[in-house]
Amino acid sequence: MSQERLIKLKSTKSKHVIWTRKNKKKVERKIELVKFDPTLRTRVTFKEVKK
Numbered sequence: 443m444s445q446e447r448l449i450k451l452k453s454t455k456s457k458h459v460i461w462t463r464k465n466k467k468k469v470e471r472k473i474e475l476v477k478f479d480p481t482l483r484t485r486v487t488f489k490e491v492k493k
Contacts, residue, residue, distance in 0.1 A: 449473065451488035456481045460488060 447463040451473065458481050464473060472490040479486045 448493070449490050450493050451475060451477070452491045453479050453482075453486050453488055455479065455486045458482075464490075 444463070447466065448461055449464050451460045451462060453459070456479055458479050460477060474490070475488050476485055477488050478484070479488075
């Protein structure tokens with residue numbers, strides 16, 4: 443993965459972090475995704491934060 447396209451998604455309910463990539467040409471806003479959080483064992487919102 444290209445390092446410049448990597449983004450860090452942090453859980454809103456815990457300290458769990460997911461690394462993923464995003465197409466910065468098409469998506470200019472901050473990403474919010476609902477993903478599974480293994481520490482809480484439930485689905486929560488993950489928000490994009492600084493690296």
